[in-house]
Amino acid sequence: MPSQKPMQRLHIEKEWFVDEKGRKVILRGVNLGGDCKVPYPDGGTEFPTDFSDHREVTFVGRPFPLDEADEHLSRLKAWGFNVLRLLTTWEAVEHKGPGEYDKEYLDYYAEICKLAGEHGLYVFVDFHQDVWSRMTGGDGAPCWLFEKVGIDYTKISKADAAVVMQSCYDYDDSRPRQPDNYPQMCWFSNYRYAANGIMWTLFFGGRDFTPDLIIDGKNVQDYMQEHYVGCLKEIGKRIKDLPNVLGFDTLNEPHEGWIGSFLDDRIEEETEEKRPALGVVWQPIEAMFSSNGHPVKLPKTKISILKGGVAVEKIITANPDGVSIWLEGAEDPFMAAGAWRLKGSDYQILRNDYFKVINGRKVNFDQDYLFPFFNRVADGVRAINPDWMIFGEKPAEEASFDPEFRGDIPERMVNASHWYDIITLATKKFNYPVTLDFKRKRPVFGRSNIQRMYERQLGVYKEASKSVNGGSPTLIGEFGIPYDLHGGEAYRKWADGSRDKKMWKSHIMALDLMYNAMDTLLLNSTQWNYTAHNRNDLKVGDCWNQEDLSIFSVDQRDDKGDINSGGRAMEGFVRPYPHFVQGTPIKSTFDMKRGVYTLRYLADADIDAPTVIFVPRLQFPDGYDVKVNGGGGATVVEDGERQLVTILAKQSGEVEIFIRRRHD
Numbered sequence: 001m002p003s004q005k006p007m008q009r010l011h012i013e014k015e016w017f018v019d020e021k022g023r024k025v026i027l028r029g030v031n032l033g034g035d036c037k038v039p040y041p042d043g044g045t046e047f048p049t050d051f052s053d054h055r056e057v058t059f060v061g062r063p064f065p066l067d068e069a070d071e072h073l074s075r076l077k078a079w080g081f082n083v084l085r086l087l088t089t090w091e092a093v094e095h096k097g098p099g100e101y102d103k104e105y106l107d108y109y110a111e112i113c114k115l116a117g118e119h120g121l122y123v124f125v126d127f128h129q130d131v132w133s134r135m136t137g138g139d140g141a142p143c144w145l146f147e148k149v150g151i152d153y154t155k156i157s158k159a160d161a162a163v164v165m166q167s168c169y170d171y172d173d174s175r176p177r178q179p180d181n182y183p184q185m186c187w188f189s190n191y192r193y194a195a196n197g198i199m200w201t202l203f204f205g206g207r208d209f210t211p212d213l214i215i216d217g218k219n220v221q222d223y224m225q226e227h228y229v230g231c232l233k234e235i236g237k238r239i240k241d242l243p244n245v246l247g248f249d250t251l252n253e254p255h256e257g258w259i260g261s262f263l264d265d266r267i268e269e270e271t272e273e274k275r276p277a278l279g280v281v282w283q284p285i286e287a288m289f290s291s292n293g294h295p296v297k298l299p300k301t302k303i304s305i306l307k308g309g310v311a312v313e314k315i316i317t318a319n320p321d322g323v324s325i326w327l328e329g330a331e332d333p334f335m336a337a338g339a340w341r342l343k344g345s346d347y348q349i350l351r352n353d354y355f356k357v358i359n360g361r362k363v364n365f366d367q368d369y370l371f372p373f374f375n376r377v378a379d380g381v382r383a384i385n386p387d388w389m390i391f392g393e394k395p396a397e398e399a400s401f402d403p404e405f406r407g408d409i410p411e412r413m414v415n416a417s418h419w420y421d422i423i424t425l426a427t428k429k430f431n432y433p434v435t436l437d438f439k440r441k442r443p444v445f446g447r448s449n450i451q452r453m454y455e456r457q458l459g460v461y462k463e464a465s466k467s468v469n470g471g472s473p474t475l476i477g478e479f480g481i482p483y484d485l486h487g488g489e490a491y492r493k494w495a496d497g498s499r500d501k502k503m504w505k506s507h508i509m510a511l512d513l514m515y516n517a518m519d520t521l522l523l524n525s526t527q528w529n530y531t532a533h534n535r536n537d538l539k540v541g542d543c544w545n546q547e548d549l550s551i552f553s554v555d556q557r558d559d560k561g562d563i564n565s566g567g568r569a570m571e572g573f574v575r576p577y578p579h580f581v582q583g584t585p586i587k588s589t590f591d592m593k594r595g596v597y598t599l600r601y602l603a604d605a606d607i608d609a610p611t612v613i614f615v616p617r618l619q620f621p622d623g624y625d626v627k628v629n630g631g632g633g634a635t636v637v638e639d640g641e642r643q644l645v646t647i648l649a650k651q652s653g654e655v656e657i658f659i660r661r662r663h664d
Contacts, residue, residue, distance in 0.1 A: 007117055011290045012389065012412050014471040017412060017524065023580040026522070026588075027122065027475060029083030030076060031529035034542030034550055036087035037139030044533075044543030045165045051135050051153060053141035059092035059105055060108045064532040065377065069112065072532055075120040075552070078563045079574045080614040080643070083122040085249070085477060085526040086113065088360030090127060091142045093231040098144065098216075101234050109188045110238035124245070124391055125235060126477075127228075128252040130200050131190035136162040138187055139544065140252075141199070145224065148215050149202060150330025151195070151301035159323035161194040162559050163279075168609040174590065176538035177487075177546075185426050187545045189279030191255050194291035194325065197284055200257030201355065202333065204369040208358045209259075210333040220333075229380040236384040247389035249416060249477065250377045253396045256365045256377070258284040258355045263340060266299075278303065278310060280318060284355065285340055289347040292332055293324035304425055345521040358547035366394065366524040367407040377409035391416035392468075393477060400402035400439070403464035409659075415465040416477035419458055421510070428482045430506040445515065454517035462521050483568050484538055490568075491536040494556060496556050511572025512592055519577065521586045527551065528572060557649065576659060580612040582649055595619065595661025603631055603649035610635070610648040615659055619642060630655040 017025040038044050038059030063086075063633040064072050076084070079125040092105055116123050129140025134344050135153045146153040157167035168182040177184065190196050201209055206221030215223040232248055239245050280300050282290075290296045295317055302313045326332065334340065339354035340347055356362060363369075378390045390413045392405065422438045424430050437444050437453050444453050458476065465474040484491065490503040501508070518525055531542040531550035541548030551573060557566030564570060575590050576597040587600040599613060615624060617640075628634045632651030639646070649655050 003303060005120075007120065007122065009243050009387075010122070010246060010389075011387075012414070012473060015465060015473055017473055019580060022604070022607045023582055023611075024583070024584055026160040026578050027083040027524040028518075028577055029085065029121070029479060029526040030080045030551065031085045031087060031126070031526050033087065034074075034529040034531040034544055034547065035493075035533050036062040036092075037130070037264045037544050038134065039091060042124050044540065045169075045545050046165075046170050046537075046540045046543060049141060049166050049168075049409055050171075053136070055096050057091075057095055058102070058105065059089070059095075060102075060105050062092070063087070063112070063530075065271060066108070066115075068097055068532065072530070072552075073116060073121065075563050075566075076530065076535070077119050077121060078643070079567070079570065080577070081121065082579055083124070083246075083524075084116055085126045086123045087114070087126050087128045088235065089129065089140050090228055090231050091140060093288060094227065095142045097231070098148075098227060101231070106234055106238055109235060110451060113242055113245055117242055122244050123242075124247050124249060124389070125232070125239075126249040126252055126391075127232060130253065131162070131187060131255075132196050135164070136193075136195040137164045137190040137197070137545070142489060145199070147327070148223070149199070149213075149333070150222065151325050152327045155323055155325045156195050158321070159194070159291060159325045160319040161287075161325050162196065163193065164192050174583045179326045179509050182546075183279070183547055184428060186279050192280070192282045192287070194282075194287035195259045196255065196331075197282075197287050198291070200255045201259055202257075204254075204257065204365070205259050205355075205363075207317055208340075208363070208368075209355065210337050212337065213517055215329070215422055225376060229376055229600055232377060233380050233384060236381045238390075240385045245388070247325055247391060247414075248381045250374050250379065250393065251389040252477075253393065253418065254373075255395050256369070256398070256646075259365050259369060261364060263288075263349050263352050263354060280316060282318075285347060286318075287348055288332060288334060289342075290319045291325045292335075292342065293319075293322045294345070294347075295320050295322055307551060315561070316625075333643050358399045358446060364407075365398075366405075370394065371405075371407045374413070375408065375410055378413075389414055389653055391475065391477065393417050399461075403461050405464070409468065411469055413468055413472060415461065415468050415474045417461045417464070417474075418478040419476050420479055421481070421514075424485075424510060428485055428487075429486055430481070430510045432509065434508065445647075447509070451513045451516050455520055457628055458517050458521055458523060459499070462523060473524055474521075475526065476518070477526055478528040479514060480528040480549045481507060481514075481526060483550065483553075484506060484541060488536070488538050488548075491538075491555075492574065494536060501569075501571065504572075507569035508572040511569060515573065515575055516590070519590060522585050522588060564618070574616045574618045576613060576615050578611060578613050578621065579644075580607060582607045582647070583592070583652075583655075586654070590619075592619065595624075597657075597659040599657045601651055601655055603655045605632070605649055605652040610637075611655075611657075612645040613645045613647070613657070613659070615643055615645050620659075620661050625651065625660050625662060626653065627660075629656040629657075636643075 010017045039057035052079045133141040157164040202220045213220040266283045286296045299312045301310045388412045392413045393416045455623035462474045465472050493503040534550035534553040536555040552566045559565040583604040584602045631649035635648040637646045
């Protein structure tokens with residue numbers, strides 16, 4: 001049943017979220033949901049489309065229809081989550097045309113936020129994007145922006161200016177995996193293709209790199225950013241009074257485009273600043289040249305465990321038919337600005353440092369472009385509600401090398417960086433007992449060493465939070481695992497009738513190690529993801545580019561009367577942790593095998609509200625025993641229905657709580 005109590009508003013005190021009573025808060029939640037990237041109901045990438053209906057689509061029903069909301073939100077609450085990173089997209093709000101907002105969708109999204117609060121769930125708004133837009137192989141921006149810039153969106157895939165599943169995938173082929181047509185997890189390579197390079201560079205740096213590109217009286221950068229922030233504000237107006245809404249994410253995994261690159265940069269091998277590109281590897285000049293209707297030969301890379309990283313697999317020819325993406329009468333804006341030119345059937349670089357140096361000064365993407373954008377977002381949404389937090393994240397690749405936020409950033413900003421086990425994510429295999437530390441280029445052996453690797457990698461992000469306004473909370477905005485590990489082996493067992501949790505052994509182990517690392521570092525997090533329409537189908541998954549990281553699948557919901565039905569590998573993420581702490585946490589650990597949870601904290605008896613610990617029946621099916629050391633005879637109350645234990649310390653000082661699984 002939905003919670004009837006109004007939720008405590010949260011604020012930031014250095015590295016902690018704090019409620020109105022002064023308790024420290026651990027936020028542990030999930031991204032809702034993966035299919036919010038695509039229209040409803042038939043907009044998933046499992047359906048072919050030429051995007052010609054882009055102005056008529058609707059996102060009402062993502063993440064789920066309102067009449068299904070109670071089921072899904074109750075389930076998330078029962079699994080112990082207390083926060084949602086609630087997805088939306090620029091396209092969902094403004095797909096009809098410039099300034100034409102989808103009011104039905106805006107009202108729908110606001111209602112989802114309200115219902116989440118009634119179920120005791122905090123929310124922060126995530127305007128999501130991956131590789132710019134659906135038309136460029138991802139999600140995010142509305143299609144009409146291409147026309148404004150001069151790009152014919154119908155030619156993007158034909159010109160190899162992006163890898164788009166709906167164009168590459170053979171829907172008449174019975175094979176769900178088609179590595180020659182559409183390699184798994186290839187969507188991320190689109191950042192190096194022409195369409196992404198062009199649009200991101202214009203979005204963040206149009207004033208500097210294309211000063212003469214004017215749209216409706218404004219430079220392209222201001223035009224696009226004003227429309228983007230305008231959409232955030234439209235949602236903000238409808239949710240400004242909801243106490244459970246924490247604030248806004250600036251933009252999911254922003255990208256620098258070609259800003260900071262030489263025109264002839266090619267990232268085939270790792271440097272101190274860049275991770276080598278996977279898939280087809282473009283120089284910016286090759287991408288621009290090709291997008292003007294010219295074939296080019298390019299290296300294609302893959303992950304090599306034996307070589308400890310990325311290796312060139314073969315040479316391919318891109319855009320063999322010589323298709324131009326530019327509308328009649330339109331011109332490549334960077335060629336028009338003097339970065340390069342056509343020379344016969346070839347190209348000539350006029351300024352190799354065109355995207356690196358402005359007026360004799362080397363540009364810095366974060367300080368010159370990203371952080372001013374952060375502030376633009378903050379100013380926009382805080383004009384509606386000045387108390388909202390800002391959740392900031394740097395480009396995913398950059399953050400793994402340089403996670404700090406140096407420069408002028410908004411006050412009360414949360415470090416919401418993302419982290420994944422890259423090897424597991426890219427290969428869709430949990431390599432145990434031996435895996436590869438992709439950062440250090442060395443093998444890692446055994447559970448304890450894998451967990452230490454995770455702690456080391458995540459610890460870098462927590463350390464980086466000290467650079468955010470002198471210290472801020474760290475909330476890992478995304479992490480998770482593919483559930484179609486090892487070719488979807490678990491799905492085949494499920495289809496054959498097995499319900500043995502051993503089919504999820506690899507998934508549970510991976511999640512357990514990740515959450516152990518989160519516990520050790522006392523991190524906040526939102527796992528990627530919960531997709532209400534996920535299928536146990538390698539073609540469908542989360543309904544987007546064959547990704548399948550959802551902790552729920554409708555194909556596994558075989559008992560509608562059981563709130564857990566549909567959950568995948570739940571033992572890995574339904575775990576005890578403190579929602580609220582009457583003081584300051586020091587240590588939080590869970591030994592899943594032994595069934596022992598430990599919380600140690602410095603209690604503050606002046607706080608007249610208890611520590612609240614989530615104790616899931618899933619981990620303690622036969623009950624549990626609670627032992628409290630310290631606190632001056634602390635009061636302990638067990639609430640089995642809500643799966644909570646509350647402890648009110650009567651004296652300040654260190655308190656240690658042990659919760660042990662009972663056994664029949």
